[in-house]
Amino acid sequence: MATSVSFPVPGPGPAPVVGTAGLSAPVQASLWSDAWRRLRRNRMALISAVYLVILVAVALVALVHTPYSYREVGVARPYSGPSWANWLGADILGRDVLSRLMVGAQISLIVGVGTQVFVVAVGVPIGLLAGYYKGTVDSVVSFIINVFYGIPDLLVAMILLLLLGPSLNNIIIAIVATRWMDMTRLVRGQTLALREREFIEAARSSGAKPAKILFGHILPNSLGPIIVQATFGVPAAILFEAFLSFLGIGVQPPTPSWGSMAADGLAAIRIAPHMVIAPSIALSLTLMAFNFLGDGLRDALDPRQKR
Amino acid sequence: MPTPILQVKDLHTEFLTDGGVVKAVDGVSFDLYPGESIGIVGESGSGKSITALSILRLVPDPGRVVSGQVLFHDQDLLQLGGEEIREIRGRDIAMIFQDPQSSLNPVLRTGFQIDEAMLAHNKANRKQARQRTVELLRRVRIPAPETRVKDFPHQLSGGMRQRAMIAMGLANAPSILIADEPTTALDVTVQAQILELLADLNRDLGTAIVMITHNMGVVAGLCSRVLVMYAGEIVEQGPVEQIFEHPQHPYTWSLLRSIPRVDALRHERLRSIEGLAPDLLHPPAGCRFHPRCPFRVEKCFTDEPRLQEVAPDQLAACWVTMERARKEMGADDLIDIRPGAGSGLRKGELTE
């Protein structure tokens, strides 16, 4: 979903090399400090970063302490609204919504960050190889990427979960399996562009091994776009998990997910609207924060590409 | 003396940029008489195109016409409302542009884009407009115009596109046609054909032409009068033959020398004008050409010269003028010019 926003493809024809413009020069320390300075000036990105730090803190706190147990039923009257005892009210079984929201934050963050770790682990090497060796390897990889872009990712993930069975690990696998190609396409484009540059030529002619060139030269110079892409990938994955859990094929009860909490709340929307409002707002804010941060990072790491 | 149909008086056009105000056109005045053909010549950045765009108020952002008058049939175009100036555009004063490739809309059929010029001014219904479009295309010598009207711009050659642009300009039989470097993007043989076409139209239809160009050669074939612009100002103007024979401003003189000549000595290098075009954000004090002028004197650094009559019908803005430069500084002997009083490489001092 949101990933298609990160690098809009301009003009007709084959997908162009994306995001290569600014970072093609050899890595310099000043690049990162410049980027940091630009990022600090971006107010929306900064607010988002603060929000995300708080969110991570909440998720960590929830590991050791929540107001109530997320699975303890009847701590309040079912469907009861926000009160001093239950800040965000209670759900259908009288469980504390705030506690469940906090645990849900853990799930969202694990899925969001976890998928991107695997997406980087899978997408980056494939992209590097396809871009570096070109020819057949590249054709095969490009073909597979296009096939994956042509299939409705959510539906495939649903079928995968049906095959694998619903669990947090399998959700991550399903998301990685359907979204790995964003990163691969990016890294492939970066590599294709960088391998023609003088400093790569120089390294090659001085006898450096492909592995040394790929991981010592090309990868460090692609780090900026990779970070940006991964940042945009996190909200996409969180949204994906919420979708799946909303439909009841993601995280299984009693473990709370923002998606399944919203689904529960939707069923009781007339009598207890707080049940659906709380997870919806948490989810929207989190997605927004990652997207604003991604925008900020993109502008900071590559000012020329600013739109 | 007939009355001019277009009078430009003390036109000032400025661009507000991050660095400050750029005076792209700085006090330009000239008259255009019915059926006449004048050339406005200068390097890129001299303000010649902006002058042309200012007449029809087509100056792109962040440019603004800040003062002056453009009188057309006694009404000041600069004071007209949006709808009134729209009615003048394309109907009374038409304009054609440099690059026919980018000046025609790629997604609309060529014929339709010409029809449109007439339809916009309610000159004809669709059927009549199409008939006239075919006639116009024939008039500008496009072969098989009946089928060409249905072509998209990318299906035409560069020369044909420029002919179609000219046809579009002529669609409403305007009394003035402004041509902004119409031949620059074309190859040489096509250039000649387009110029010939414009000369014919000027003669046969009596359309007055304002030709904007950086090329003195283009002016020679087409225009009766020429205005030379430098750094937003007119530095010399007069009848074409007279200017070609006896240029009085050193800038005009060096422009004329930069035309490649067949009879040039083999060892002579193509003469170009030394130095950079002036920075309009910080124009030089005194005469704006003085940093590049081979014949400058002390006065040129401090005092700005005004246009004054240097010969019958010929005006130039220069403290020295070529007459004196010839006599006192041996201008005719210079084969390679450098800034400074009469400096440069002279005949007999060969390089290499």
Place this chain on the structure above:
Amino acid sequence: MLNRGTLIYISQRLVLIVFTVFAVSSVVFLGIHRLPGDALFNEHLHGTQYQLLLHHYGLDRPLWDQYTSFLTGLFLHGNLGESLVNRGVPITPLVLRELTVSAEVGLFALLFTIGLGMLLGVVAAIRQNTWVDYLLSTTSVIGYSMPSFVIATFLLLFFAVWLDNFTQGTFYFQIGWTGRFGTIGEIWLPAFALGFPYASIVARLTRASMLEVIRQDYIRTARAKGLRETVIMARHALRNALIPVITILGPLVIGIITGGVIIENIFGIPGLGKEFANSILNRDYNIVIGVFTMYAAMVGLANLGVDLLYVVIDPRIRY
């Protein structure tokens, strides 16, 4: 426009779509049939009754047999088999009916996405660097950060809960649709929720491409011939600005198809998406295979449609 080259291109693409449908349905069929447990299993049937049902669905035959009869059924008769849960219900007519429902919602959403998105984008471009522009660039991030089901939720809260007296339960999701097709009154809310996140993407893209286009020489030409500003924008600028927007139509259609799964569930719309989610929850594998096959064909056709749209919009492109 429809010259020989284009026709050849279309037929090549159609062959490719058939091949994709074959590949996708095969993978899903073979994948799912390796699973232990099915809809029949869940009912705790025993003995002959169970054996009879297995035989009825051909599940007692070897996998290869089942596969070939599935393929011949699909490609020769367009037969997708029978529902495992609702016995005796043939899947093909069911899925086709649901397809029309989903297509109705999807097309409205698409119309809405493109209409609103382009309108906002054009306004922002023409009023560049004014408050309209700034408002839009900020709200567009908010727009695509709001999942469609969150938007749907708030729309429901607003129209079906807080304005219940006014809307008379038209939108209440558990009621679903009254007729076979949704009325305009029933359809605009789900279409809005489905299209909104994409509308902000389209708006962003339109703004950027419009800003590019209005700087072009041919816009100056159009002004120089005395066209009205509205004509210049509508006829000369917008059409060119559309070209980059079409590139995201493909992903957009896929997004609307997948988003439809959620929206149809929320609003109780009897379409393909609701069927797909239900059949996955019910383990009605035959329907899962059938609906997914349908989706594969739809995505293929939609992408073909997008590619053909290029030809219509941009005369420079020929296949």
